[in-house]
Amino acid sequence: MKTCSITPAHISKKWVTVDASGMPLGRLASEIARVLRGKNKPYFVPHLDCGDNVIVTNADKVSLSGGKWDKKLYYRHTGYIGGIREISARDLLARNPERLVEYAVKGMLPKTKLGRKVIKNMRVFAGPEHNMSAQAPVEMAPRTKKVEEK
Numbered sequence: 566m567k568t569c570s571i572t573p574a575h576i577s578k579k580w581v582t583v584d585a586s587g588m589p590l591g592r593l594a595s596e597i598a599r600v601l602r603g604k605n606k607p608y609f610v611p612h613l614d615c616g617d618n619v620i621v622t623n624a625d626k627v628s629l630s631g632g633k634w635d636k637k638l639y640y641r642h643t644g645y646i647g648g649i650r651e652i653s654a655r656d657l658l659a660r661n662p663e664r665l666v667e668y669a670v671k672g673m674l675p676k677t678k679l680g681r682k683v684i685k686n687m688r689v690f691a692g693p694e695h696n697m698s699a700q701a702p703v704e705m706a707p708r709t710k711k712v713e714e715k
Contacts (some may be wrong), residue, residue, distance in 0.1 A: 571608045576614075578617055578686075579702075580697065580700040581620070582620045582702045583622070585622065586626035589630060590665065591669065593621075594669035596708060597687065602616045612679070614683055621687065621688070622693050624662045627662075633654060635654075637653065638652065638653055663690065663691055667684075670687060
């Protein structure tokens with residue numbers, strides 16, 4: 566018996582949409598990373614980009630539990646001495662809500678050439694509207710529950 570190995574010619578990609586409103590950020594990011602990587606498909610190959618393209622809408626309505634809105638900090642460096650900058654999750658959501666989801670998903674992907682390639686298969690939009698309707702995306706059923714608004 567011969568082992569069948571999947572090649573890039575055998576991979577079929579589709580577009581899926583995810584509504585992020587009320588979803589916990591970490592659970593949402595792990596689901597998106599799983600679909601981007603292709604681990605939800607029966608022919609997953611670790612060294613190929615066999616995942617689907619993901620469109621995330623309502624990124625400004627994502628939720629965090631506990632005091633993470635103020636305690637969770639994102640760091641960047643300007644390149645100059647003493648140039649470390651930090652921003653809280655609350656401020657990042659107010660300034661650029663798409664970036665909050667992008668950082669969470671990027672942290673769950675491999676830190677290799679493949680991870681940098683796979684993250685480009687995701688588009689994040691702050692509101693419910695997106696400009697990717699020409700790709701005919703299908704709605705992805707979330708495996709996690711949405712958090713009730715208080």
